[in-house]
Amino acid sequence: MIDRRTLLRGAGTTALVVGFGTSGAWVTQAAAAGPFDELPRLDGTVHLDIPTRDRYAQDLGRHVTQRPDAVLTPGSTRDVQEMVRFCARRRIPVSMRGQGHSTFGTGLTPGLLIDSRGLSTIHRIGRDSAEVGPGVWWRELLDAALPHGLTPPLLVTFAGLSIGGTLSMGGVPANNREGIQADRVKELEVVTGEGEVVRCSRRRRSDLFDTALAGLGQVGIITKAVVDLVPAKPKSRTYILFYNDNATFFRDFRAVTDRGEMDGAYALFPLVPDGSRVVYALNMVKWFDPAEPPDDAALLRGLTPTQQTITDGSYRDWACRYDSLVEGWQRDHDWDNLIKPWSDVILPEEAVEQYVGEVIPTLNVDQVGVTGTVFLFRTHRSRLTRPMFRIPEPDGSPWVYLFDVLTSSGRPGPDPAFTERMLARNRDLFERARAVGGTRYPMGSTPFSPEDWRRQYGSYWSTLRRAKRKYDPEGILTPGPGIFARD
Ligand SMILES: Cc1cc2nc3c(=O)[nH]c(=O)nc-3n(C[C@H](O)[C@H](O)[C@H](O)COP(=O)(O)OP(=O)(O)OC[C@H]3O[C@@H](n4cnc5c(N)ncnc54)[C@H](O)[C@@H]3O)c2cc1C
Incomplete structure (x- = not known):
């Protein structure tokens, strides 16, 4: 009788996972010979078959591979609890995976991978x-x-x-x-x-x-x-303003966000059709009730783009505006399998204009890729309350900026030479950011040592280390980022 707790779907076979062997490998009933510990009763499923484990061996970056020993699709919080306890006793690393859309092995593990889609x-x-x-x-x-x-x-x-x-x-x-x-x-x-x-x-x-x-x-x-x-307001109006030069773009981006009259404003830097460079596109949104449409002239006063577009849609259209783009990339460019060595840095106000002004002219189709995107977000410090989200030290300005260069390769990988070149570029972009007080937003692929992590967490490092010792004394949780060296 197959228990739903530990169903293992192999390539054409079904087997029970019964425990973790003394050799350090997960044990199926068929293979169980020596002593092993019984797995706890679970509402969900543990998978040991290679095809399933291979499906969880990479993230969206597609340039780090680590096959987990087992994959848990949890049926309950209790499943997560039981399996974490089981793994802690054996010092087996555990990570939870969401959509796996970070890009540098951050959520990969050689041990037990838990698919949050079960919850x-x-x-x-x-x-x-x-x-x-x-x-x-x-x-x-x-x-x-x-x-x-x-x-x-x-x-x-x-x-x-x-x-x-x-x-x-x-x-x-x-x-x-x-x-x-x-x-x-x-x-x-x-x-x-x-x-x-x-x-x-x-x-x-x-x-x-x-x-x-x-x-x-x-x-x-x-x-x-x-x-x-x-x-939620039912409607959205999207304004896209184009610029050719760094200084005018920053003047208008700052003006709009300082006023705070739009519901959101960020920059996207699309490639020109021949791929030779990117341009500045300030994207802004105003949500509204149909009875009270926005006053465009008032909202755009004083701004001096070279061109602009204004489009109305539903609020949901705006909220899901990249979802259909991603679907198109998946369909037309095999986007899921392209290599994505992304760079993400957070910059202080005093350095951002020069930094972005130096990087943007270096970006073309080779640096970004046809499905790559470049973003700049401006965020007010006063509402950033989470200590683990590392932002530049105060510099007298209420603003910080997230600058993303989300590069995709031209064709599906592997391509070690491309990956190596892009990781070196990302490290360079990060070091230039850190030299002017910047930090790293860890969704991307920047080579990082434990010393880099210590510097990233700065004055919060000792608090984090204390919490790690208290809440994860065996050091099993989420080894991917390499924040804490394992003994
Ligand atoms: C097309 C696209 C656009 C994006 N745009 C933005 C953007 O505008 N702003 C932005 O900030 N980010 C953006 N991101 C990045 C995104 O925030 C991260 O990639 C995020 O990690 C993706 O969520 P995920 O479900 O794929 O998480 P995963 O990549 O699966 O997980 C991220 C990390 O969190 C851990 N984790 C996952 N779930 C849990 C859990 N329940 N408990 C504990 N740890 C967990 C994982 O182990 C991993 O270390 C974008 C990504 C994509 C692909």
Whole structure:
């Protein structure tokens, strides 16, 4: 009789996973000969077959490969708890995976990989919040909330990402004055590295709450999140303003975000048709009720683009504006399999204009790729409350900037020479950013040593290390980023 807890689907076979052998390998009933420990009873499934494990051996970057020994599709928080306990006793590394859309092996593990899609229930939609499993996509929450006239207040450009994944990364939105997604969380349920299930918030077990959000899975696995919801306007008006020169673009970007009259403003730098360079495109949005359309002349006063477009759509059209683009890339360019060595740095106000002004002229189709994108976000410091989201030290300005060069290769990999060249470029971009007070946003692919991580966390390093020792004493959780060296 096959128990649903430990069903193993092999290539054409089905086998039971019964435990973890003394040799350090997962054991199936057929192969079990020596002593082994029984796996706990589970509501979900552990997979040991090579095809499944291979499906989880890479992330969207497609240039780091690490096949997990086993994959858990959890059926409950208890499954995560039981398996983390099981792994902690044996010092087996554990990572949770959302959509696997970070790009440098951040969520890969040689041990047990937990697919958060097993926990993708929207448990509750309330008046001002929703309780969700970590595997829920932002788009799914949006579609569940909109019929109630509600929306998550902050969405990143692509709504097909997991809530647990972007809350573990940070989640920088187009909105300029409302922090990041990790700032808009009321409460978390976390399974710690010892297998304790903890509800935490700003008031309760705040040391865990603080280190779990934007925490790259270092102190716990998020198994539920209570996230903010706010009233949604039905319509959106998108303004795209084009510029040829750095100084005029920055003047207008600052003017618009300083005024705070738009609901969001960020820059995208599309390639020109012959791929020889990128141009500046300031993207802005205003949400509205049809009875009260925005006053374009007032919103755009004083701005001096070379060209502009204005389009209306629904709020949902705007919220999911990159989803159809990504689908097109998947269909036409095999996007999932392109190599994506992304660079992401956070810059202070005093350095950003010169930094961007130096990098933009170096970007062309070879540096970015046909499906690559370059973004610049401007975010007000006052609403950035999460200590694990590392931003430049105060420089007298209320603003910081996230600058992403999201390079894709021209064809599916592997291509070691391309990867090596791009990782060296990313390291150079990072070092130039750090030299002017910048930090790294860890969604991309920048070679980083434990010493780099210590510098990244700066004055918060000792707090993080204390939390790591307390909540993950065996050091099993999320080894991918390499923050803590394992003995
Ligand atoms: C097309 C596209 C557009 C993007 N645009 C933006 C943007 O505008 N702004 C922005 O900030 N980011 C953006 N990102 C980056 C995105 O925020 C990160 O790649 C994020 O990690 C993706 O979520 P995911 O579900 O794929 O997480 P994953 O990559 O699966 O996970 C990220 C990390 O978190 C860990 N993790 C995942 N779930 C949990 C959990 N429940 N508990 C503990 N740890 C967990 C993983 O182990 C991994 O280390 C974009 C990505 C793509 C592909």
